[in-house]
Amino acid sequence: MEGYGRFLVLLVSALLLGFLSVLFALAWVFHYREGLSWDGGSAEFNWHPVLIITGFVFIQGIAIIVYRLPWTWKCSKLLIKFIHAGLNTIAMILAIVSLVAVFDFHNAKNIPNMYSLHSWIGLTAVLFYALQLVLGFAVFLLPFAPVSLRASLMPIHIYSGLLIFATVIATALMGFTEKLIFALKNPPYSTSPPEAIFVNTLGLFILVFGALILWMVTRPHWKRPPEQNS
Ligand code: ASC
Secondary structure, X not given: OOOHHHHHHHHHHHHHHHHHHHHHHHHHXXXXXOOOOOXXXXXXXXXXXXXXXXXXXXXXXXXXXXXXXXXXXXXXXXXXXXXXXXXXXXXXXHHHHHHHHHHHHHHHHOOOOOOOHHHHHHHHHHHHHHHHHHHHHHHHHOXXXXXXXXXXXXXXXXXXXXXXXXXXXXXXXXXHXXXXXXXXXXXXXXXXXXXXXXXXXXXXXXXXXXXXXXXXXXXXXXXXXXXXXX
């Protein structure tokens, strides 16, 4: 593989950033916020950033690059497809639970739903992700679709997958901003208290994680070799 060393450096950097992002999300809710529980209060809301960052950012990012891991190239393509679909299914489940946590918290506290740009784009991303998962399963995993249909839908599958992933990251960044403006009152966000710096840093980690994943997955020379396809 051309540039194997460079690929490994990018991969390890992305995995470290992704892992650190999950740790930061947990540190945010446990150190600065109310922790995690399922009680209709703020600790229930806190599942939202934790599960989105774990599932919809980190696990989805790994799902995107599984075909590019050189040591999987000797495995059957079908096995890697199952891993890709399985990771995306786990991410979908975590995203749904994270949405239930938000709606449940809002309804318990009489906070309006679905008014912010974060909520519009975020819910749209989850709906398109579900569609992408069902279509991907039906066309590329089940053995029924003809190769011509697979070939014509593959560029759309790749484009929409990457668009959803980038949109999820943009939506997470909007969510951080929203939450910090809502939650930091005394001292306010505008005075850069430690929590603000911490969560801004988490936003930068997620952005760079996404940038690394998108770079790795768009380099043509790091594609799974076609002769290994099944
Ligand atoms: C698949 C698969 C591919 C593509 C190809 C069409 O299901 O394994 O490599 O679709 O057949 O682009």
